Amino acid sequence: MLISSAIAFLALCATTFAVQPIEVKGSDFVNSVTGNRFQLIGVAYQPGGSSGYDPASGLDPLSNGTVCLRDAALMQRLGVNAIRVYNVDPDLNHDLCASIFNAVGIYMLIDVNSPLVGQSINRAEPWTTYTSTYLNRTFAVVEAFKSYENTLLFFAGNEVINDVPSGGVVPPYMRAVTRDLKNYIAKHSTRSIPVGYSAADVREILVDTSNYLQCTTTPGDSDPSRVDIFALNSYSWCGESSFTTSGYDVLISDFTNTSVPVFFSEYGCNMPAPRVFTEVPVIYGPLMTPVLSGGMVYEYSEEPDDYGLVLINSNGSAQILVDYDTLQKQFDTLNVTYLQDLPAQNVSVSPPTCTSSLITTPGFINNFTIPDVPPGAQTLIDNGISPAPSGKMVPVTATKVSQVVQQSNGEVIQNLQITILADDQSNNPDGATSTSSGASPSATKKKNGGEVLKSSVSVLLGVALFVAAWTSLL
Numbered sequence: 001m002l003i004s005s006a007i008a009f010l011a012l013c014a015t016t017f018a019v020q021p022i023e024v025k026g027s028d029f030v031n032s033v034t035g036n037r038f039q040l041i042g043v044a045y046q047p048g049g050s051s052g053y054d055p056a057s058g059l060d061p062l063s064n065g066t067v068c069l070r071d072a073a074l075m076q077r078l079g080v081n082a083i084r085v086y087n088v089d090p091d092l093n094h095d096l097c098a099s100i101f102n103a104v105g106i107y108m109l110i111d112v113n114s115p116l117v118g119q120s121i122n123r124a125e126p127w128t129t130y131t132s133t134y135l136n137r138t139f140a141v142v143e144a145f146k147s148y149e150n151t152l153l154f155f156a157g158n159e160v161i162n163d164v165p166s167g168g169v170v171p172p173y174m175r176a177v178t179r180d181l182k183n184y185i186a187k188h189s190t191r192s193i194p195v196g197y198s199a200a201d202v203r204e205i206l207v208d209t210s211n212y213l214q215c216t217t218t219p220g221d222s223d224p225s226r227v228d229i230f231a232l233n234s235y236s237w238c239g240e241s242s243f244t245t246s247g248y249d250v251l252i253s254d255f256t257n258t259s260v261p262v263f264f265s266e267y268g269c270n271m272p273a274p275r276v277f278t279e280v281p282v283i284y285g286p287l288m289t290p291v292l293s294g295g296m297v298y299e300y301s302e303e304p305d306d307y308g309l310v311l312i313n314s315n316g317s318a319q320i321l322v323d324y325d326t327l328q329k330q331f332d333t334l335n336v337t338y339l340q341d342l343p344a345q346n347v348s349v350s351p352p353t354c355t356s357s358l359i360t361t362p363g364f365i366n367n368f369t370i371p372d373v374p375p376g377a378q379t380l381i382d383n384g385i386s387p388a389p390s391g392k393m394v395p396v397t398a399t400k401v402s403q404v405v406q407q408s409n410g411e412v413i414q415n416l417q418i419t420i421l422a423d424d425q426s427n428n429p430d431g432a433t434s435t436s437s438g439a440s441p442s443a444t445k446k447k448n449g450g451e452v453l454k455s456s457v458s459v460l461l462g463v464a465l466f467v468a469a470w471t472s473l474l
């Protein structure tokens with residue numbers, strides 16, 4: 001009995017804990033196990049684009065394991081540790097995709113909205129869309145993703161506040177949605193999952209937006225309507241630019257005193273093309289990392305607007321594009337040991353208190369009274385939605401990519417597969433990766449040595465804890 005339970009416990013460890021949960025502390029993302037700061041090295045992942053999102057098709061970007069396996073293999077090889085997925089259908093099964101990304105050390109940043117009518121906040125008339133049916137949809141996304149350890153955060157909104165007129169009406173609704181999501185998570189999730197906002201980089205209103213969303217109305221106490229993180233979609237570094245030419249210097253000085261983690265929820269200007277990605281060493285260098293927690297490159301798949309790293313054909317085959325190779329070379333210049341081992345520095349920054357003087361742009365709302373929960377929604381928050389979708393980690397057994405994938409030069413990659421990380425690892429770029437080998441994802445190489453020891457230590461620890469718990473029950 002004891003032995004079989006211990007084996008079950010170990011099997012659970014093997015399928016459940018490939019990444020270490022990331023928490024928000026002050027303005028840092030912190031790895032909950034090591035206590036070190038975490039930097040996002042990510043890509044946006046929405047094959048088909050938002051216009052391709054169609055629940056009637058029974059598909060979303062995380063619903064087909066065969067597709068996710070192919071893309072996870074290419075992302076592992078590229079060196080990313082996170083994906084952002086914009087439109088998901090909470091009623092589909094995401095277990096295999098979530099487990100595949102988890103197994104290769106990739107976190108998921110999930111938007112709770114979709115472009116369909118009633119599934120996002122209307123920026124011109126937010127009051128028409130802030131309803132219990134809308135909230136039910138956002139809570140369903142939470143239910144569908146809350147049980148995956150690699151769900152890193154939820155975005156309550158993306159680019160809803162885009163100009164002064166929307167800045168005049170939307171911010172209280174954004175805080176209200178944030179409040180409702182955070183209250184829902186506090187009540188119905190065993191793990192605290194951060195909720196934040198992804199802003200358009202409209203410099204005129206950026207600081208006001210950030211201050212409005214991150215300030216507290218209850219100083220000294222927690223305020224659920226504050227965002228846990230603030231992200232921006234930034235396209236100001238184009239071609240061979242620089243810290244000052246791109247205006248990154250202004251962003252860094254604007255966010256020096258941020259009370260929540262700030263990162264690029266999108267970056268990667270594509271004019272001129274092909275991209276050179278010279279912003280990468282700067283984003284992860286000494287000028288930016290004191291303030292910024294990394295970013296997400298827009299975007300994995302090639303779509304009509306031409307930001308893709310990989311071309312996906314309708315028959316499932318794929319071809320790596322030249323931007324992928326360039327980005328990989330830039331990632332490979334990063335000292336990841338140094339990056340992911342920075343001690344967390346700013347874990348106890350206090351948020352500013354909400355007052356009208358925080359807001360400087362005429363026309364941007366400076367009233368911090370936010371809408372009440374709409375009729376019917378408090379019951380959903382208190383009791384949970386019904387029926388509630390659910391997700392769980394499943395064993396990842398297939399590792400070989402079945403589709404044909406070509407290098408940027410047309411050569412077919414042989415034996416493309418994912419490498420399941422042994423224990424607790426997130427994926428990272430690796431300077432040693434050769435773009436021509438293709439088959440070998442970066443994560444295996446440098447991890448083997450130290451890894452074996454580390455995983456057997458944690459297995460022993462797991463057994464010891466299990467035996468201790470079992471003994472105390474008797």
Ligand SMILES: *[C@@H]1O[C@H](CO)[C@@H](O)[C@H](O)[C@H]1NC(C)=O
Binds near residue numbers: 133387
């Ligand atoms: C709430 O969400 C669940 C799960 O997606 C769905 O089954 C249910 O119909 C929704 N309820 C309402 C009132 O929209």
Ligand SMILES: *[C@@H]1O[C@H](CO)[C@@H](O)[C@H](O)[C@H]1NC(C)=O
Binds near residue numbers: 253254257
């Ligand atoms: C940041 O905080 C410091 C110390 O409180 C203050 O002197 C400085 O003006 C602030 N900077 C910004 C951009 O708000």
Ligand SMILES: *[C@@H]1O[C@H](CO)[C@@H](O)[C@H](O)[C@H]1NC(C)=O
Binds near residue numbers: 255256258345
């Ligand atoms: C974090 O702390 C460092 C060192 O004290 C400081 O330079 C930096 O500006 C702080 N960053 C934020 C976002 O508060």
Ligand SMILES: *[C@@H]1O[C@H](CO)[C@@H](O)[C@H](O)[C@H]1NC(C)=O
Binds near residue numbers: 313314
């Ligand atoms: C898949 O589609 C691509 C692009 O149309 C084509 O080049 C390739 O031959 C097709 N592969 C298979 C196996 O049909």
Ligand SMILES: *[C@@H]1O[C@H](CO)[C@@H](O)[C@H](O)[C@H]1NC(C)=O
Binds near residue numbers: 064065066067315
């Ligand atoms: C999943 O994707 C694969 C490869 O593109 C395809 O062959 C398969 O039919 C898809 N499965 C579903 C359920 O759509």
Ligand SMILES: *[C@@H]1O[C@H](CO)[C@@H](O)[C@H](O)[C@H]1NC(C)=O
Binds near residue numbers: 338
């Ligand atoms: C990377 O960072 C680590 C930890 O700070 C340091 O020991 C190592 O020398 C650095 N490697 C290179 C190539 O700079």
Ligand SMILES: *[C@@H]1O[C@H](CO)[C@@H](O)[C@H](O)[C@H]1NC(C)=O
Binds near residue numbers: 367369
């Ligand atoms: C702030 O907004 C609330 C709700 O719309 C309103 O009742 C209140 O009068 C406003 N306060 C000020 C100072 O305008």
